[in-house]
Amino acid sequence: MDIGSCLARNARRHPDKWALTCEGRDYTYGExxxxxxxxxxxxxxxxxxxxxxxxxxxxxxxxxAIAFFAAAKAGAVLVPVNFRLTATEVNYILDHSDSVMVVCDAEFANLIEEARSTVPADAHVIVVGQPAIEGQR
Known part of the structure; x- marks a missing residue:
């Protein structure tokens, strides 16, 4: 059983039980x-x-946690990138991992943009905690 299936099973069995609490935000397994x-x-x-x-x-x-489980449920191979790295180091990881998408916190968006020179132009960068920019998906 994969990690996404474990979450789905727990959501079916215990939809109203607490799954996660972080910075004042509480989530049941169902949510x-x-x-x-x-x-x-x-x-x-x-x-x-x-x-x-x-x-x-x-x-x-x-x-x-949401991004981790979502990527896993979609069948992706997860590539964790340490947020303490320099743009050059991040560039190396993105280049050698063949990542087709990057999910990052808003505070790292500029670093990702600086580092993504080797990421395919059509690769999606999803910034968490930032409003959508008009014209972007």
Whole structure:
């Protein structure tokens, strides 16, 4: 059983039990699973296919957990990127991992933009905690 299936099973069995608490935000298994599914479907709608790589550059948070489970449910291979790295080091990881998507906290968006010179131009960068920019998906 994979990690996404474990979450789905717990959401079915215990939909109203607490799954996660972070910075004053509480999630039941049912709520958490719905958020994970929503992002997972969004990643797939953006073109993510099973086995493709998704880099995560996020601090430990509920948003990281949602992104982690969503990428796993979508069948992605997760590439964790340490947020303490320099742009050159991040560039190396993105280049050598063949990531097709990057999910990052808003505070790392500029670093990702600086580092992504080797990431394919059509690769999606999803910034968590920042309003959508007009014209971008």
């Amino acid at each position: 958490f699973n719905r958020l994970v599914n929503r992002l997972s479907h969004g990643l797939i709608a953006l073109g993510l296919q099973k086995g493709q790589k998704v880099s995560l550059m996020m601090k430990n948070s509920d948003y990281f």
